[in-house]
Amino acid sequence: MTEGFHDNAAVIRFLTTDPADVGCEQTMELLHVYADLVLAGEYPEAHLPGIAAHLRDCNPCAEDLQGLLAPVGWPLDRSAAGVGVY
Numbered sequence: 001m002t003e004g005f006h007d008n009a010a011v012i013r014f015l016t017t018d019p020a021d022v023g024c025e026q027t028m029e030l031l032h033v034y035a036d037l038v039l040a041g042e043y044p045e046a047h048l049p050g051i052a053a054h055l056r057d058c059n060p061c062a063e064d065l066q067g068l069l070a071p072v073g074w075p076l077d078r079s080a081a082g083v084g085v086y
């Protein structure tokens with residue numbers, strides 16, 4: 001009998017997090033690239049699916065993306081940015 005496995009917080013986090021999610025660090029590194037794709041009318045989710053997955057789960061990162069898009073007049077519409085709708 002396996003004991004303690006499903007009580008492990010890391011396992012629970014793994015099971016509840018999108019496996020494509022690249023995490024905050026990589027998202028921060030590539031967020032300007034993601035923003036450029038949004039502004040270029042490309043499909044950021046197709047190019048950077050791991051970041052799109054992260055932005056759906058991480059509010060601080062999603063807000064940073066909005067911060068990159070807002071100054072250039074991009075409407076603060078999460079669905080348009082490929083971030084999903086809450």
Ligand SMILES: [Zn+2]
Nearest residue numbers: 023024058061
């Ligand atoms: Zn994040």
